[in-house]
Amino acid sequence: MVNSSIIPAFSFLSLLPLLLLFLEVSSSFTPTDHHLINCGSSAPSTIDADHRKFFGDESSLPHSVRLSASQTIPLTDLEFKLSGDVSPLYNSVRIFRKPSKYTFRVKEKGAHLVRLHFHRFDSSNFDLSDAQFHVLADGYLLLNEFSGLTMKSLEIREYILWVDSDKLELSFKPLKKFNFGFVNAIEVISAPRDLILDSAQFVDSNGVIKIDGISRSAFETMFRVNVGGAKVTPFNDSLWRTWTTDDGYLESDHGSKEAHFGGKIKYQLGGASREVAPDNVYNSARVVSASSSGVAKEYLTWGFPIVDGYKYLVRTHFCDIASPVLGSLYFNVYVNGDMSIENLDLSTITNSLASPYYADFVVNGENGVITVSIGHSKGSSSSGVDALLNGIEVFKMSNSMNSLDGMVSAKSILRRCRGGNSSFLVLVVAAVGLLVAASVVLRKRLMAASDSVAWSPLPVDISEVSLKSTYL
Numbered sequence: 001m002v003n004s005s006i007i008p009a010f011s012f013l014s015l016l017p018l019l020l021l022f023l024e025v026s027s028s029f030t031p032t033d034h035h036l037i038n039c040g041s042s043a044p045s046t047i048d049a050d051h052r053k054f055f056g057d058e059s060s061l062p063h064s065v066r067l068s069a070s071q072t073i074p075l076t077d078l079e080f081k082l083s084g085d086v087s088p089l090y091n092s093v094r095i096f097r098k099p100s101k102y103t104f105r106v107k108e109k110g111a112h113l114v115r116l117h118f119h120r121f122d123s124s125n126f127d128l129s130d131a132q133f134h135v136l137a138d139g140y141l142l143l144n145e146f147s148g149l150t151m152k153s154l155e156i157r158e159y160i161l162w163v164d165s166d167k168l169e170l171s172f173k174p175l176k177k178f179n180f181g182f183v184n185a186i187e188v189i190s191a192p193r194d195l196i197l198d199s200a201q202f203v204d205s206n207g208v209i210k211i212d213g214i215s216r217s218a219f220e221t222m223f224r225v226n227v228g229g230a231k232v233t234p235f236n237d238s239l240w241r242t243w244t245t246d247d248g249y250l251e252s253d254h255g256s257k258e259a260h261f262g263g264k265i266k267y268q269l270g271g272a273s274r275e276v277a278p279d280n281v282y283n284s285a286r287v288v289s290a291s292s293s294g295v296a297k298e299y300l301t302w303g304f305p306i307v308d309g310y311k312y313l314v315r316t317h318f319c320d321i322a323s324p325v326l327g328s329l330y331f332n333v334y335v336n337g338d339m340s341i342e343n344l345d346l347s348t349i350t351n352s353l354a355s356p357y358y359a360d361f362v363v364n365g366e367n368g369v370i371t372v373s374i375g376h377s378k379g380s381s382s383s384g385v386d387a388l389l390n391g392i393e394v395f396k397m398s399n400s401m402n403s404l405d406g407m408v409s410a411k412s413i414l415r416r417c418r419g420g421n422s423s424f425l426v427l428v429v430a431a432v433g434l435l436v437a438a439s440v441v442l443r444k445r446l447m448a449a450s451d452s453v454a455w456s457p458l459p460v461d462i463s464e465v466s467l468k469s470t471y472l
């Protein structure tokens with residue numbers, strides 16, 4: 001299970017603390033591709049709560065990003081109040097009434113983090129809860145029939161996508177002719193090479209086997225949890241991730257305690273890097289001590305609700321911040337109740353306390369939940385700390401249709417958007433014709449009635465309608 005070839009590297013490095021220090025300092029991560037876009041904003045740039053600079057796409061889109069679209073509408077939230085809780089990114093939005101796309105230049109092929117920010121605000125012209133749209137990235141379907149009505153008022157979706165060319169295309173397609181899509185902000189950031197490894201351990205009731213080639217699937221981040229610690233905001237994460245507390249996910253708790261560590265986390269070559277998880281994740285943990293142990297096979301279990309029918313990548317983060325000496329902590333790790341690491345011995349892997357390590361597992365999504373458990377092993381000592389865990393991440397993996405949202409392919413959605421249903425089109429055109437006639441009559445009457453009548457929402461609809469009728 002544990003890769004033995006990394007052990008000599010660790011002992012070699014432990015003889016050279018100065019070199020290690022040098023490696024740590026010089027390894028601060030700067031992404032090659034780093035596109036931050038504040039959609040619908042005419043301000044040249046906006047600084048968010050984490051001191052990041054997002055460029056407005058209405059006037060000052062950088063050369064490395066292109067927006068190709070007909071009928072997009074930048075919209076500003078006039079009611080927007082700058083409270084501490086709402087990022088200034090969310091007072092503007094871009095509306096897509098036709099299929100539209102952003103193209104991001106990619107200098108470094110490989111995994112990229114893509115974050116989409118959706119904030120459903122109230123606007124007099126558009127009810128964002130009426131939005132219904134698809135979002136595609138290159139050949140992957142990220143969101144299928146995404147609806148403003150069912151989304152939370154603020155949703156930030158995070159994906160990890162492998163980009164094999166010099167650009168990444170992010171497309172927004174309204175579900176039907178009269179629907180629209182929207183987005184408030186977009187982040188495209190090249191990921192460090194060690195963020196997603198190509199192999200992992202596939203776990204089910206038959207046991208554990210190594211699988212390869214996983215880095216080319218698309219991933220959606222479902223859960224990212226700092227076990228036993230406080231919420232970590234993007235400000236304290238070198239990839240601007242958010243880590244929530246584990247409070248809502250802890251299922252069974254046989255007298256666990258939180259552990260906190262004030263010393264330095266020893267990131268080492270071959271172990272987890274600071275980009276895999278920041279100090280604030282590794283300097284807190286939940287531990288079970290032997291004195292509180294019962295007879296249960298599993299001491300501590302976390303549960304995460306999931307949609308069945310996909311594979312999931314489960315990443316478990318460990319850093320022994322609780323043992324008094326090396327060689328005193330041994331425990332088992334279970335995913336979905338199946339033994340995933342027997343007798344995990346962090347001391348032998350890292351040859352040091354407070355040195356981070358992580359293990360990746362792939363499981364089939366079944367029964368609507370993924371569980372992670374840690375428990376007593378045959379090597380567990382009868383005193384001291386018995387088991388420990390610092391963090392958990394759960395990523396959904398794209399299915400055989402290259403989709404993260406249903407058994408639909410990006411191709412079939414593109415085809416649908418292009419072709420359309422012709423008999424439906426005839427009906428729509430007829431209805432539009434009637435509307436035009438009605439609105440012309442109405443307008444004449446209104447104008448005759450009073451010159452001072454405000455008719456602000458009408459012009460948009462009229463131009464849209466007359467466009468269609470000339471098409472006829």
Ligand SMILES: *[C@@H]1O[C@H](CO)[C@@H](O)[C@H](O)[C@H]1NC(C)=O
Pocket residue numbers: 232233235236280
């Ligand atoms: C960043 O982490 C430090 C140390 O844990 C903490 O004191 C600080 O409040 C955090 N800052 C933010 C913005 O979360």
